[in-house]
Amino acid sequence: MLSSLLIWIDNTILTTVFETLTDPDDGLGASPAQLQWSTGSYTLVFATLMFAVGALGDRFGHRTMLTAGLVVFAGSSLWAAYAGDAGQLIAARAVMGVGSALILPSSMAVLMWTFTGPARATAVAISSASSGIGIAAGPLLSGVLLDHFWWGSVFLINIPIVVLALIGTFALIPNFRSPTPRPLDVPGLLLSVSGLAALAYGLIRAGQVASWTPAEVWGPIIAGLVLLAAFVRVELRRRQPSFDPRLLAQRMFGGGNAALGLLLFAMTAASFYGAFYLQGARGFSPLEAGLAFSPAAFGSIVGAPLGVRLARRWSLRAVSSTALTTAALAMGSLMFFGLHTPLVFNEIMYLVQGVSIGMVIGPVTGALMNTLPLERAGAGSAVTNTVRQTGSLLGIAVGGTIMSIAYQRAVDGSLGGYSAAVRDRARISAEQARHVASEIHRPALARAADDAFISAMHLSAFCTMAIALTGAVLLMIALRPARTTPAEPEEVAQDPVMSDR
The missing domain is CATH 1.20.5 (Single alpha-helices involved in coiled-coils or other helix-helix interfaces)
Incomplete structure (x- = not known):
């Protein structure tokens, strides 16, 4: 849980720092593409190494991989904290992706080896709740640190968490490994x-x-x-693939993972432009933006165990597909938000979104992992997390690109009376447009950039809603109850979370 907390704190901290990183004086003067790559390099490495880590964990032990990941994560956090330019930050984030790839499949495999039956679903839900704590803590810690220190200080918070996690790992976790290890692919x-x-x-x-x-x-x-x-x-x-595409051919495992991948796609895209909406267009400080995001984080903490409990009363299919549909509509509600929308509506939207997402990720993950034999826990976890991180990577790439194209087309009509140098900077991003507007004392340019950003955000909100709704449809199909036979053990059907497979 400390490892999961570490990863989610780091993810949300970076989102809060985006606005500061664009500043040429207080940050690195990063462009939108560099910001995309500062997250994309991390997610790319994270997504593509996890299935290899699953195989390594099955062979050498999941505690060994978890320990190595924590050490790599701490070292790369120090590098990121003292990066001198955007290129160094991107490289450090890629190495942090290595650490996360070592950590996440290993921690999930430990859960799979430790717990069985309904307790396993509960354990996964509690672990998901810890990620919600990380989501809540990240923006708040970031806001406090940015108010008192330089932007790199936000990465140093990872070090004490790593120390605690290493102590707990050596003291409490056996070195689980598969009796039939697979070769590295x-x-x-x-x-x-x-x-x-x-x-x-x-x-x-x-x-x-x-x-x-x-x-x-x-x-x-x-x-x-x-x-x-x-x-x-x-x-x-391959006879023993590290990433087994055949697992995705199973209706529940494949369809459920595809739905979760689309949800992560939509979540990442929404968080990318949501940070610029609050800090850039609305002018909130990092701490104020962190507080504004907090209902989503606390909602996810509540949603994960609530989803498990409701799934046992009704069914996982009914609960999770309804929750994912609700999350999609909450993301889409940003189509009606503007520069002066009362903050209370933002808070309600983030709370609904957080509770709904928590009700999906925890229970569905537990159910998906229960479809696999224990000896494939590492490989199955790697497949699940690879699909999710690929969804996150595409959310950053596609979501950021849609925002950039829509913003540039919306702002072009307002740049006719400015010099070529001003037009070029203003077209890069709304942040750059605000900086140049301040330099040349033209507030009208900043207003035009804000209006163009809001227009681009509305289009992006519609796209993320459509992606998440597609995930909800896939989830309904994937979790359709299988036909039972007279020979099927009666006790398997007693737990709705288990019986949906």
Whole structure:
């Protein structure tokens, strides 16, 4: 749980620091593409290494992988804290992705080995609640630190958490490992990393050039899709694949993971532009923005155990698909928000969104993992987390690109009376437009940038809602009850969380 807390604190802290990082004086003067890559490099490495870590954990022990991940995470946090430019920050974040990839599948596998039956679903829900605590703590800690220290201080909070987690790991966790270890899949690892990297680069590049037609955009996208197709083909031919695509062919495991991947896609995209909405367009301080986000975090803490309890009273399918639909509508409600929307409506929206997402992720994850044999816990956890992080990566790339293109097209009509240098800076992002407006004492330019940002946010909110609603439909299909046979053990059907498989 400390490991999960660590990862989620770090994710939400970075989101709160985005606005500061764009400042050329107090931050790094980062562009939107660099901000996308500061998150995308982390998520890319995180997503593509996890299935290899699952195999390594099955062979060498999940505690060994967890310990190594904590050490790597601490070292890369120090690097990120003292990064001198955006390039160094991106590189440090990529190494942090290595640490997270070592941590998350290992911690999930430990849960799978430790608990069985209904207790396992409860344990996964409690672990998901700890991530909610991280989501709540991250923005608040970030706001306090940014009010008193430089932006890099937000990464130093990881160090004491790592120390506590290492002490607990050595004192309490046995070194679980599979009795039938699988070989490391080097070809699959190389194909997945290169494929996702090319795909993400093409999608982010589209936002930089504000077009989908240049060869530098569609070329990497096509290359990435081809490499990922080759990756799937290679894995299907392996006798013992580290990432087993056949698991995704199972209706519940595959459909459920696809739905969770789409939910993470929508969540990441929404959080990306949500941070700029509160701190940039609305002018909140980092601490005020953290407090504004807090209802979503506290809602997720409540939602995870609530979802498990409600699923046992009714069914996982009814509870989780309804909750995901509600989360989608909450994300879509940003289409009606503007520069002067009363803050109470933001708080209600974030609370509903947090509770709904918590009711989906915890119970559904527990049910998906219960479909796998114990000896495949590491591999199954890796598949689940790889799909989620791929969804997050695409959410950053696609969501950020949609925002960039929509913003540039919306602001272009207001830049006619300015010099070429001012127009170029103003088209990069609303943050850059506000900075140049302050420099040349033209508040009208800042107002035009704010209006263009709100217009782009409305389009992005519609897109994230559509993605999340698609996930809800997939979840309803995936969790459709299987036909029972007279020979089926009666006790399996007693727990709705278990029986939905």
